[in-house]
Amino acid sequence: MTQYFSLEFITMLTGFLLIIVGIWGMISQKNLIKIVIGFSLFDTGLNIVIVSLSHIKNSTAPIIDKAVDVSQAASKIADPVPQALVLTSIVIGLGVTALMLAYVLRLYREKKSLDINSYTDLKW
Amino acid sequence: MSILLAIFLGLVILVLAGTAIYHKNTKVAIIAAGAVGLFASVLYILLAAPDVALTEASIGSGLSTIIFFYVLNKIRQTND
Amino acid sequence: MNIRNVANLFVLLFLIWLLLTGTFELTSLVLGVTIAGLFALNFGKNSSVFGKFRLTPKVFVYSLIYLFVIAWEIVKSNIDVALRVINPKLPINPGIVKIKTRLKSPMGRMILANSITLTPGTLTIDIKDDELYIHWIDVKTLDAEKASQEILGKFEKLLEVIYG
Amino acid sequence: MIKKGILLLILVGFFAVISSLIINFTGNEALNPMAKHYAENGPSEVGAANLVTAVVVTYRGLDTLGEITILFIAAAIIGFFLKAHNADADRPSRLRKTSEILETASTLLVPTIFMLGAYIFINGHLTPGGGFQGGAVMASGVMMIILARPTSKFNHKLLSVLESVSGVAFVILGVLGVVLASGFLNNSFLPLGELGSILSAGAIPIIYVSIGIKVGSELTGILDSLKEHQNEI
Amino acid sequence: MEIRETVGAAVTLLGSVFIFLGGLGIVRMPDLFNRIQAGTKASTLGTILSLLGLAIMNEAWIWKLLVIIFFVLITNPISSNVISRAAHFRGTRMTNKTVADLLSDKNKKISEE
Amino acid sequence: MVNTILIMAGVLMALGILLALFRFILGPDVTDRAIAFDVMTVSSISVIALIAYFAGRVIYLDVALVYGLLSFLSVVVIGRYIERGL
Numbered sequence: 048m049t050q051y052f053s054l055e056f057i058t059m060l061t062g063f064l065l066i067i068v069g070i071w072g073m074i075s076q077k078n079l080i081k082i083v084i085g086f087s088l089f090d091t092g093l094n095i096v097i098v099s100l101s102h103i104k105n106s107t108a109p110i111i112d113k114a115v116d117v118s119q120a121a122s123k124i125a126d127p128v129p130q131a132l133v134l135t136s137i138v139i140g141l142g143v144t145a146l147m148l149a150y151v152l153r154l155y156r157e158k159k160s161l162d163i164n165s166y167t168d169l170k171w
Numbered sequence: 172m173s174i175l176l177a178i179f180l181g182l183v184i185l186v187l188a189g190t191a192i193y194h195k196n197t198k199v200a201i202i203a204a205g206a207v208g209l210f211a212s213v214l215y216i217l218l219a220a221p222d223v224a225l226t227e228a229s230i231g232s233g234l235s236t237i238i239f240f241y242v243l244n245k246i247r248q249t250n251d
Numbered sequence: 252m253n254i255r256n257v258a259n260l261f262v263l264l265f266l267i268w269l270l271l272t273g274t275f276e277l278t279s280l281v282l283g284v285t286i287a288g289l290f291a292l293n294f295g296k297n298s299s300v301f302g303k304f305r306l307t308p309k310v311f312v313y314s315l316i317y318l319f320v321i322a323w324e325i326v327k328s329n330i331d332v333a334l335r336v337i338n339p340k341l342p343i344n345p346g347i348v349k350i351k352t353r354l355k356s357p358m359g360r361m362i363l364a365n366s367i368t369l370t371p372g373t374l375t376i377d378i379k380d381d382e383l384y385i386h387w388i389d390v391k392t393l394d395a396e397k398a399s400q401e402i403l404g405k406f407e408k409l410l411e412v413i414y415g
Numbered sequence: 416m417i418k419k420g421i422l423l424l425i426l427v428g429f430f431a432v433i434s435s436l437i438i439n440f441t442g443n444e445a446l447n448p449m450a451k452h453y454a455e456n457g458p459s460e461v462g463a464a465n466l467v468t469a470v471v472v473t474y475r476g477l478d479t480l481g482e483i484t485i486l487f488i489a490a491a492i493i494g495f496f497l498k499a500h501n502a503d504a505d506r507p508s509r510l511r512k513t514s515e516i517l518e519t520a521s522t523l524l525v526p527t528i529f530m531l532g533a534y535i536f537i538n539g540h541l542t543p544g545g546g547f548q549g550g551a552v553m554a555s556g557v558m559m560i561i562l563a564r565p566t567s568k569f570n571h572k573l574l575s576v577l578e579s580v581s582g583v584a585f586v587i588l589g590v591l592g593v594v595l596a597s598g599f600l601n602n603s604f605l606p607l608g609e610l611g612s613i614l615s616a617g618a619i620p621i622i623y624v625s626i627g628i629k630v631g632s633e634l635t636g637i638l639d640s641l642k643e644h645q646n647e648i
Numbered sequence: 649m650e651i652r653e654t655v656g657a658a659v660t661l662l663g664s665v666f667i668f669l670g671g672l673g674i675v676r677m678p679d680l681f682n683r684i685q686a687g688t689k690a691s692t693l694g695t696i697l698s699l700l701g702l703a704i705m706n707e708a709w710i711w712k713l714l715v716i717i718f719f720v721l722i723t724n725p726i727s728s729n730v731i732s733r734a735a736h737f738r739g740t741r742m743t744n745k746t747v748a749d750l751l752s753d754k755n756k757k758i759s760e761e
Numbered sequence: 762m763v764n765t766i767l768i769m770a771g772v773l774m775a776l777g778i779l780l781a782l783f784r785f786i787l788g789p790d791v792t793d794r795a796i797a798f799d800v801m802t803v804s805s806i807s808v809i810a811l812i813a814y815f816a817g818r819v820i821y822l823d824v825a826l827v828y829g830l831l832s833f834l835s836v837v838v839i840g841r842y843i844e845r846g847l
Contacts, residue, residue, distance in 0.1 A: 054177050055442035061181035065188055072192035074422050080197050084204045088188050091211050102218045103443050109466040114818055121454040125219045131470040135482040137226045138547050142489035145637045148242045149493045155246055179775055198791045202798055205835055213805055216812050221543035221821050222467045228827045229551035233558055233834030240838050241641040244847045264530050270711045271534045286533045294526045329693050336673040336686050345682055346747035361519040368725035371689035376732050378515050386681045390747045511846040514733055520726045542820050555831050562837055657766040664770035667804050671780030680792050691803045698807040702814055712822045719829035727833035730840035735792040737844045
């Protein structure tokens with residue numbers, strides 16, 4: 048039980064629950080903007096999970112200054128690679144969210160409705 | 172100590188996420204989604220990732236809110 | 252192109268750069284001067300907001316006094332509002348009153364409005380010409396003159412010296 | 416109702432599948448070999464104190480190029496989608512004027528925000544931050560301008576020039592790494608300098624500044640395409 | 649050395665008390681304007697005090713903390729002002745205890761003319 | 762001693778954030794929620810500073826710097842949207 052009471056586990060659980068909430072919002076809501084909000088929550092949750100994977104027990108930020116010396120860097124810092132991935136992923140997430148919102152706006156101008164049920168053109 | 176703070180932040184994030192999904196008013200949902208980003212950024216600092224936290228702060232503090240509100244504004248103006 | 256405006260903006264930006272980096276390394280200083288100069292030229296040439304400010308000893312002393320006055324006001328009125336919040340009866344008497352200011356320069360007016368907003372108990376809602384509309388948590392008078400004296404009596408004199 | 420039940424069932428199934436992943440996760444005790452290599456050799460090979468910057472700009476620089484391209488394509492598609500409709504949007508509309516306080520404050524705050532953005536750019540190899548964050552901060556500064564003065568027009572030509580020049584500069588710096596040093600985006604064709612000083616890490620500050628200008632102008636372009644063009648009353 | 653750190657920690661504690669009071673104020677006050685009065689102002693002072701306390705504790709951090717305090721001081725009143733102006737324009741309901749509302753009187757006069 | 766005082770301060774800050782969250786969920790109007798959001802951002806600046814103190818890293822303060830300068834933009838956007846000025 049004690050293994051679950053660690054920073055990494057708790058943040059990872061938070062991230063996964065946030066992913067679940069985001070997916071639930073995307074598939075259960077009818078409003079198009081709510082679906083985009085669900086997507087952005089999903090994005091945040093995914094980022095939290097990846098960052099929690101980079102954390103080593105009692106580690107500090109992977110930046111070398113007075114507090115962390117070069118010689119002992121390898122034993123003290125967190126993993127820099129997942130952080131670098133998430134760094135770019137957040138900016139891309141903003142771009143993708145803006146793209147989805149542009150689609151929403153375009154769809155709204157076609158049919159004057161934000162309800163997903165009124166877009167039935169390709170429904171079988 | 173940091174574990175307790177992480178549990179607190181996780182609960183706050185989940186409550187805000189629930190608000191963002193289930194609130195009827197779209198504006199409130201957007202603000203709640205922005206607040207999720209805010210607390211996620213504090214969580215990133217706790218996880219020793221200041222670079223990621225800085226990115227989330229600079230994106231989530233203004234840009235991600237304004238694009239939602241611009242689209243809402245355009246939808247409102249189409250109706251008028 | 253207002254030389255004094257650009258110079259004031261440059262000093263402000265360079266000060267921020269120094270505080271942010273916290274070093275006096277030569278290369279860092281050169282970079283700071285270049286960037287601050289570029290931004291000051293770009294943003295300062297079309298406005299005259301900073302132009303009124305001139306750094307004489309008198310203005311410096313008055314600015315220090317102003318800082319102390321506003322810090323004291325903020326702490327005092329914060330305790331006042333905090334006592335109101337803790338009190339179970341919630342003794343508030345709110346209302347929106349109108350006050351008049353003599354200040355003309357936009358920067359001075361903004362600092363005045365922000366000072367009023369920062370002190371709890373008063374909140375600037377709108378500013379039209381020389382009239383400020385203030386939400387006051389404990390309205391003592393509705394008369395414009397008396398309210399002006401009550402709310403901004405201390406700030407205005409100092410700001411008149413600093414921003415002309 | 417039945418539909419929601421099915422969806423809930425799917426979600427519970429999804430959670431059941433990944434729950435074994437979560438339950439067995441106990442946290443990492445030590446760095447994996449690749450990260451260890453970066454931590455031990457990064458400061459001497461690259462010369463950047465911020466190892467995340469080292470990974471983003473040099474070790475995984477090609478990924479960064481791809482991500483910037485994705486952002487560029489997203490901005491271009493948004494512009495393409497929304498520009499076509501703007502022609503008939505110039506009917507008169509009521510737009511409330513900004514208060515004087517916000518307008519004066521913006522003249523003070525916009526240079527400050529840009530200064531912070533420049534600090535984040537230039538110290539990207541020493542402190543947290545760099546091109547992506549600085550670009551986002553600068554786009555926030557532009558956003559402050561259009562919030563305070565909604566009628567102000569963008570200089571589109573300057574925006575596109577900045578975007579293409581910085582993109583080309585990024586690629587040219589990468590190719591210079593191939594020609595003068597050992598590989599694409601290798602930063603050691605400029606002297607590495609002393610670890611921790613502002614003129615260190617070879618070409619990383621220059622590369623990061625170009626990334627930052629690129630990201631900033633692309634985010635500004637997205638904001639501009641979403642903005643409503645209107646006249647004030 | 650010890651005394652200075654204790655003083656700094658005490659100042660931080662005072663700041664956190666103000667943050668707590670701000671939270672309490674925002675819950676207890678009856679309408680939007682009073683919530684702004686009690687909430688954002690108290691939490692601004694609380695943040696400034698806690699940053700000052702940390703600046704007292706370690707002198708190496710003092711410059712960066714001063715910049716943060718400066719930023720908070722100039723940005724926070726602006727957001728309160730904008731949101732209260734928008735709420736008044738929209739006609740947010742004010743509490744029954746309100747004594748006077750001269751701004752809406754003036755706006756009404758303008759629209760009548 | 763010092764650590765105990767600072768942990769107490771952290772608990773009080775968390776309680777303040779919790780109260781603001783209560784207003785966020787309860788708040789009858791959008792503007793009330795915007796104010797609650799403002800209180801949460803300002804309070805989390807000092808939480809970030811506390812984390813930086815406990816970790817002993819001055820560089821964490823950069824995040825607080827960005828929040829201090831940019832967090833008001835979100836509230837300004839909401840206000841301008843409500844008064845139809847966007």
